[in-house]
Amino acid sequence: MCTSKATSVSNRKGRKMTTDFHTKDSKETEKKKKMKCCLISYMDLPEYMKDNEYILQYYRAEWPLKEAFLSLFRWHNETLNIWTHLIGFLLFLALTIVNLDGVPRLGDLFSKFTRSFPLTLDANASHISSNFLSRTLQESVKVIDLETTISPGNTSPMAARWPFFVFLGGSMFCLLSSSICHLLGCHSHRLSLFLLRVDYAGIAVMIVASFFPPIYYIFQCEPHWQFIYLALITAMGVFTVFTLLSPPLSSGAFRAFRAMLFSAMGFSGIVPAIHALVLNWSNPQCTITLTYELLMALSYVTGTLFYVSRIPEKWKPGLFDLAGHSHQIFHLFVIGGALAHYAATLIFLEWRDRVGCNTVI
């Protein structure tokens, strides 16, 4: 249970009345340590932590790193902020592993490959155990598969996998850095500033990374457009990250400015999207991917509106301290948007595997 300032004062008086200073001092230190790990109110927060005046209680402030880390398993007003993005990170990690796991299936091509070149295997079999060789060659096929490979029954090369993994990697970086920022930001002003900047960089990275699969696959047959769009969004991402590295822009006062910067990055996708629609209007898959991408945009915009407006806690300060406040809702919409984009990306990838550049689209 948390102790109050009054208890602390009375303890100080008691300390004067005893001769055993050392024992009292160590007890005092212990108490101070315990008090440090108590949840406090908005009013008692250090100035730099005052971000949302509608969340009144259950704050952690200036906690030692160990306690801050262990607060992952305690209830406070950041618990759900941490867990929503931590679960999102684990979800995208699982999706990455599942998709990497698909590579050995592509590695089954190895059996076809060895059937075509039996002499190569036989020649090596006398020197190296066949199991080892088989494993080694399969590993090499895995690497090749990530770059480019031949689709069974199709003479056109399969689309490169790396833009797909760039998106998954960007999403994981964003979700994990956000989760860590919410978990450890309560330790000190310095660490909080650093983690906030990493968090903002993570959002910019996720936005840029999200552009890679659609632009890469849609404009694969127009490499100059592919390069222009990817270079532009990367430049915007770099500009955003450098702008947000300025400490004053990490403060609560610039919440709307940050939202505007990120939204501008997101909305810059409208130009290549219209271009892509013009190129592929007759393609039946266009409608499906468009639906997913609109869902993603809607999800991000709704989330951003919650983030900026601080609804619902603004309507009933104190009621949503632990659960249901705007930042938690914003996190859920970010994950929803990323999942919708993941679904669209799978369709782009499958389509580009099927329709190579030498085929009429």
Ligand SMILES: [Zn+2]
């Ligand atoms: Zn957050």
